[in-house]
Amino acid sequence: MEGQRVRARDLGLACGSLPAGERNSIADVPGVTVGHMTLIEGNVRTGACADALIRRAIEANPEIGRQTSTVNAVVLECDDGYLNDIQAMAVTEAHAFAAIDAAEDEFASGSV
DSSP states (O other), X not given: OTTSOOOGGGGTOOSSSSOOOSSSSGGGSTTOOBOOOOEEETTEEEOOOHHHHHHHHHHHOTTBTTTBOOOOOOOXXXXXXXXXXXXXXXXXXXXXXXXXXXXXXXXXXXXX
8 A cells, every 4th residue: 555545444444333424534524624734944844733723713703711611622743753843833823824724625644
């Protein structure tokens, strides 16, 4: 499978018993989109966007955390320690907002 995208289901692994959607991705859920931010500048190769997600949610709904429940951002990242200095905290909110604004239901997966 070298050079191909491999998903857990391709290896016989699945959570639950429901069939996969058309894309076999989280974007099969109506309204779910994915945005990527991979920053490559010098020795920086990273993505880290939780603060920006929370800020965007609060901008859209100012009652969050005050009159309504709080928000929990879902940000996924791999261990890129061999590529990146996590202490640099190089990804800015502007980078994250660009990823959010570009989010789509069709997106690259794997090492992107």
